[in-house]
Amino acid sequence: GFYHVVKKKGRAPAEAPSRIKKDLSAAIKQVKRGPEATEQDRILFIGCTSKPYLDTVDSKELIAAFDEKVWVSYPEYGSRVVLWQKFMEMHGASMSLADVSTLAKVSEGYSAGSIKLTVDKVLSAKRIQQLKDEPLKVQEFIDPLSCTTYCWPEDFEEFQKFDFLATGEKAMKEARDREAERLEQEAAKGKAGKGR
Structure with a gap:
């Protein structure tokens, strides 16, 4: 990427994107x-970037x-239910709400794109023709979903820390903390002066 850091001594050959940075x-x-x-x-x-x-x-x-930063979070449960339903409807397929709910629960930590890739893979033209005789089962989606990109909780936590830094919230919190500490010290000095 453009903002790639090389930690080796000496010069490593620059990747194409970093050469134009x-x-x-x-x-x-x-x-x-x-x-x-x-x-x-x-x-x-x-x-x-998915891992800044x-x-x-x-x-x-x-x-x-970049002047503006936009963070697109992973969908929560309700959004995942809608995503599963809509992506299946795009292929002319559907499942019971209980089955869609199960898919929404097991797809926590997956992006909307991962859910769409999974539905597209399962609902091939051949599988769509078989829907009348063989309804969709939750199990059909599990393996294809597991082959897509997943966000581990540790990665999500690291991303939140980066977002805290990138949005300037970290600097604002540190400034507020310093100001609160300064005010506490002034108040303590004032009380000490009155006690004499």
């Missing part, structure tokens, strides 16, 4: 922003490169 960063900085921007200056740079918190990523440069 300097030029891309300079180009992004040259784009006019705010009030001086015109219609012709409207450019949208989108960066996408890894040791191999230069987090500071990644955060500095």
Whole structure:
């Protein structure tokens, strides 16, 4: 990636994306922003990563490169129910609410894209033709789902820590904590002065 960190001594050969990082960063900085921007200056740079918190990523440069950050979380249970239903409906298939509920429970930690890939894989043209004689079973979806990308709870926690840093919430919390500590110290000095 662009913000890849090499931790070896000496020079490792640069990957294709990291070779243009300097030029891309300079180009992004040259784009006019705010009030001086015109219609012709409207450019949208989108960066996408699923693991911005890894040791191999230069987090500071990644955060500095983009003005806005959008975090797309994994769907919660209710959304997963709707996703399973809608993706099946796209193929002209359906399951009982109990079965869809089971799929929604076992798919916690999977993205909407993983759920869609699973449905697309299971509901092949041949399988759709067999639906009248052989209804869908939950078990048909388990193996294909397990072959898609899963977000482990530890990874999710690391991502939340990165988000806390990237959004500036960490710096704001530290500033609030320092201010609260300063006020406590002033209050303690005031009480000590009155007691004399």
